[in-house]
Amino acid sequence: AQSVTQLGSHVSVSEGALVLLRCNYSSSVPPYLFWYVQYPNQGLQLLLKYTSAATLVKGINGFEAEFKKSETSFHLTKPSAHMSDAAEYFCAVSASEYGNKLVFGAGTILRVKS
């Protein structure tokens, strides 16, 4: 099984609409989970991280994610999309069974329509 699965390689929302980017992980031990954003021709910027503290994690730019162990999910949400949110988003997991390396999902490209 893949260690990180992002459902939907492309997601399109209207400006002002809810953003929901899905991420499911596979880990038999408590993982660290991350969401990164990448704008065209740029590096990755950390949006938020889960490191076994609060299950609801708030990040930058109004994004948040909820760790649900029972569903092995860490979906990223934002109540109201802005044009500047258009980018590629990567979910990543770090766990001892992966040598603590950062394992990325395939990425989801978010398009925001005006």
Next chain:
Amino acid sequence: DTEVTQTPKHLVMGMTNKKSLKCEQHMGHRAMYWYKQKAKKPPELMFVYSYEKLSINESVPSRFSPECPNSSLLNLHLHALQPEDSALYLCASSQGLLLGEQFFGPGTRLTVL
């Protein structure tokens, strides 16, 4: 300073050239990483340095040669590359080895002709 810098921003080289990519961070991080990212793909780990020593080499071809001269600086020396090596090369750093979040630089866009 919470920034990882990379130079050059763009690099075009022939298959017989020798070039180097440079990465620098001043956050006091003791682990540094090289990733390769092809278009529309996630980053792939290449090398990990911890306390200036090579900790992980993900079976990268020897035409890529990393170097960590000090705790703030990471180089990637390139020699006899192939066109398929064209990609975005990202540097990252973290406080500890493979713990917590990694901070990424803007990358070097490499084109091999």
